[in-house]
Amino acid sequence: MYPTKSGLQLFGCLLLSTTALFSQWNKEAGITPSFTKTAIVTASSENGAKVVANSIDGDENTMWESKNPLPSGFVSDGNQNLLLGIQPSTSSTANNISKLTDGSNSGSASFATNSNGKSYVKVNLPTSTKISLITFKANVGATGVEVTVFEPNGDSTVIGQFTSASNYGYEKFYTTKIVAAIKLSSTESFSVTELGAVGPSLFEDLDIDLGATQSIGWIYLRAYSSSSADSVVVLASTNQSTWTKAVTADNDLYFSIPYQVKPAQLARYIKVRTYMKLEDYKRAAVREIKVFDENGIYGAMPTSTPATRPLKEMVGINGIWGWGTKDYSDLASNNKATNLYSRVGTHARNYHEMEWDVADPDITPVYSGMPGSLNKSWLDWDREYQNWKNAGLEIQTSIQFTTSWLPENLWNNPYQAAYNYGHSFASYFGPTNGNGLVTRIEVGNEPWDYDSTFYQNVLLGMAKGAKDADPAMEVFSCALQSADPTTEETGGGRNYMGVRLPSNAAQYLDGLNVHHYSYISDPTTGNRVATFPENPASTMRGIVSDIRFRDANMPGKKILMSEWGWDAAGAGEPCHHNECVSEEAQAMYAARGLFMLDRLGIDRATWFFYGNLPFGSSLYTRSGLTGSKNVNFAPKKAFYTVEHLLKKMGDSYFLEVISETDDAWAYLYGDSLGKPTHVVAWKPVDASSSSTTSLQVNKGYEADSVWVYDGLSNVPALTTLPKNKNGEMTLNLSAAPILIKLDSNTVSSSVSLLEKRTYSNHVSIFPNPSKGNFKIKLSLANGGKVSTRLYSLDGRTNQQLQTIDANSGNNIHEFSLDDLAPGCYIFETIQEEHSFIDRQQIIITP
Known part of the structure; x- marks a missing residue:
């Protein structure tokens, strides 16, 4: 029943041929590149290794950091120091007077007393300007140096005195006046290493040249500098001369925040300007900036096509064994469990605990002896699933395994163990070769804390085992996402499709499995909060990225949105954590979300969760369409909304x-x-x-x-x-x-x-491996002639096989190739009239 040692050796050949076949696999197909990806970036200053390139490298663990403009860093910068290079208008007898404003901290200008016993120097500004700070480094006598500012009308104000206690250091003098001139004066000789003045504000700039003019609609910025800066703004320009403020950022937030530019602006140049506090040793910092058009980080909504299934076939609900009653579903009263939740969906997804079936993953489950044959001796999946099916619910199982229950070191042979499990499960529950209780399985729910290579082996094994047992069993990976590769750098949230979904598993999968909730980082608090589903910055819009990934790598295959929803109060149970919405909002968003997912062509949209959890308000404990057991599963307003929609238009097609x-x-x-x-x-x-x-x-x-x-x-x-x-x-x-x-x-x-409807085409080959006698199942949108061909990667075998007159829908055809040498081959199916081509690996055994 299961692969022998020689079968596993042949599998190695399969891996090799798959690599060649899927050479066009694009693991980054879901990513919307930021306009900054190929930009040229410069800055007003850099601090050591924290260079400007860090701000656009896609890694929020690196950053650009400026030098500290105060106490003296700004004096050599003409954008910051209003006095740089300006020669004094008048002074007492002076020596090295050019040193006063040369931007250097070496050398000094000295000023001697005149016949009146006065020493002084006065600098006129080219244009009267509001000054916020005057600072200088000096060596003065006991009487010190007085600092006077002159306004355009000639009025003067003494704003402070540099004393001998500050000798050889910089002293700051603050003002809010519009200044025409600055004068330093004393009754003793004094020397000044450098004199500088700051205009209305002191700032550090990060400048980005996008290379071409773009429509700027969203800016994702992480520019935490709370202790160093007063504020951060992002400016935009087409020519570097005229700048328009695009957004005002919150520099108190240690998160990447999406800021919408509304209306969108045309710009080639982006400037992140950090207005500094007028204090010593403060620095500006930008960890990451990404810039997108008005469609945001997930990109534009794809072109729509008419649906090929009614709305009701998309809608389902996440459940568990017993639906929260802590007993078999068939023991629930008439208006509870499956009888209640079948009112809001045509399919149900169960978290099928692998550990309930087997204590060790290397043990193959035996379902035929239930109850008594599984790890939980009392467990009878037939009884539970039959009740679900009797209620009219199509059953989708998420084979759930986690490192806390089934750690990696417990799997002696991950591929083989997973193959055996998948084969046993599909043989028993599958739609055609099993008892027909289960329509589809997922290889894991959110097993994101496993190593990616380990998960790939489990996925490949379980998917192939299930397909070998029953090709009609639909198989999907665990929930993954395609928009953000940085998740693979973090701890338990490693779920990037480009890493965890290998191309060689695609042939055994019927599509993608994703979870998307509608969150956004609140630009005022930085907290994650729930938002409406159409928001271009909503994480729910990640489904658009997944569609692109599917279209590029697995065209025509399905997408399951196996978890989505909103936490909300209702049924007498409060909701007060950050991600909560009102009960009314949950109802509105449930309807709007279903319509949006239907328009996107999602095959199954499964609400999380069936009911609230029976304890306090925290993430996902209030996502139910009903209340918890504590309130006898009382329906919430969202429940009634979904129920009403299905009654009124469930049979309708987008x-x-x-x-x-x-x-x-x-x-x-x-x-x-x-x-x-x-x-x-x-x-x-x-x-x-x-x-x-x-x-x-x-x-x-x-x-x-x-x-x-x-x-x-x-x-x-x-x-x-x-x-x-x-x-x-x-x-x-x-x-x-x-x-x-x-x-x-x-x-x-x-x-x-x-006529604009697009149907999925699918080809299944079984059994595979075989001795040369196998069948293919063609699921076609359109009838017509289908040619088949077999070839080997080394080119020694290349032969045309049958030409099939296929009907739309399902077609089964047999092949007998007894004289074929054992090895790995590519089986090609082509329907030229409708531009459909499918290539799959088959293995011929001795």
């Missing part, structure tokens, strides 16, 4: 985007034939916003009924029909989404929309 602007999002839905049936619309703002807008839909439709999902009641309220004039509906929109059922007499089928 057809097209009507509007996706900063003011209005609106989508058209229809039936399976492309006939429009519904419009959904809202203003993409925070749920607390009272702002409104109007949207004209000029398609000739009229409304039959309209519901508003504002989360204020259990049953979404019917509202006033939109005004209609000459075939144009005027929609009044707020943060609360509305659902408009269209009058069927005013719409017709849209064949053009139907």
Whole structure:
């Protein structure tokens, strides 16, 4: 049943051929490059190894740091020192007078007393200027040196005295006056090493040349300098002459903060200006700056295509064994467990604990003897999963393993152990070769604390084992993300798709698995807070990056959003941690998030969690669509919102985007034939916003009924029909989404929309390895001729096989290649008419 030693040796050949096949695999396909990636960066100063390049290297652990302008660093900088190189207008008898303002801390200008017993020097500024600080280093007598400033009208003010106690050091003199001239005077001779003055402010600059003019919409900045600086601003320019303030940053926050530039500005040059405190030994610092267009760090929304499945098939919910009742689901009352949660989804995802099945991962689970055959002797997955299926829930299992339960050193052979587990699981539960209880599995939930190479071996083994046992079992990796490679540098959050998803596993996977919650760093506090799903800076928009990764590397395959949602109060349970939203906001965002994910073509969107957890408010304890067991799983407003949506439009298909602007999002839905049936619309703002807008839909439709999902009641309220004039509906929109059922007499089928639908093509080969007798399962969007070919990487074998007259949908075809020499081959499937090509490795055994 399982690979022998020789089979594993053949697997090594498989790895080699896979490397060649996936040479175009782009592990960075999900990343939106910052405009700063190839920029030229300079600065007003640098401090040792903390050079300017550190500010755009993508690593927030490195930084640019300036030199300290005070006490004396600024005097040689003409941008900081207003007196640099300005010769005195008058003085008493002087020696080396040019040394007074030459920007050097070597040598001194000396001034002797005149016949009146006075020594002095006066410097006129080229232009009267507001001065914040005058400082100089001097050697004076017992009577000291008096510092006087002259205003443009001739008025003078003594602002301080340099005493002998400060000899050979710099002394500071503060003022807020507009100054035309500065005078130093004494009744004794004195000498000055350097005299300097600071204008209205003292600043250090980081200058970035993007190389070309760009539209600047978002700036991600980490510029913590609280103890050194008063403020930080980012300036933008097309020509380095005229500068416009793009954002004011918060230098008190030790985080990378997204700042929106609104409206977006055209700029080639970016300047991060840090206004320094007028204190000694203070330095400016920038750990990282990234610059993007108005679409932000995750990039633009992709072009939409009509959906190939109704909305209800996308919607599901995360659950656990017993749904929080601490007993089998079939023992729950009629309105609890599966009977409750099947009202808000057509599929359910279970955290299937691997440790419940086996105490040691090298043990192969035996499911046929349940209860009694697994590590938890009382456990009967058949009983639990059958109850879920009876309730109409398609079952998705996340095979959960963690280092705390199953540490790496417990896996003697990670690949083999995972293969055996996957094979046993799919053989027993699979859709065709098993009992049909489970539709898809994930190789791990969030096993991000395992070493990446270790996880790759587990993924490859479990995925291949499951596919060998039942090719119809859909297989996905653990939850990964494709936008941020820096997560691999941290401790327990290592989840970068480009590292943890190897190209040689792609052939056994049916798509990507991702988790995205809607968070943003609050620009006023730095705290992570929840935000609305359409926000370009929301982490939920990371799904756009994942779509790009999928399209580049696994085109046509699925994407599961197996966790998403918002923490909120409700059902009598409070929510008061940073990521909380109101119960009304949770309801609004649930609807808006579903519409957005549907428009993006996500195959499954699974809400986290079924219910609140039965203890205090903390991250994810209040994400349920219902309250906890403590309140008898009372539904929250979001529950009723999702339930109502599925009842009213669950059978509808997304057809097209009507509007996706900063003011209005609106989508058209229809039936399976492309006939429009519904419009959904809202203003993409925070749920607390009272702002409104109007949207004209000029398609000739009229409304039959309209519901508003504002989360204020259990049953979404019917509202006033939109005004209609000459075939144009005027929609009044707020943060609360509305659902408009269209009058069927005013719409017709849209064949053009139907034709734009894109279907996934998929090829499965089984068994693999084989002795040359195997089958292929073609799942095709369109029928037509499909050619097949087999070749080896060394070129010795290259032969055309069958040409298949395939139908759209599923096709099974057998191949008998008994005379083929054992080894690794590439099986190629081509449907030229529809530009579909698939290549997979097969192994022929002796």
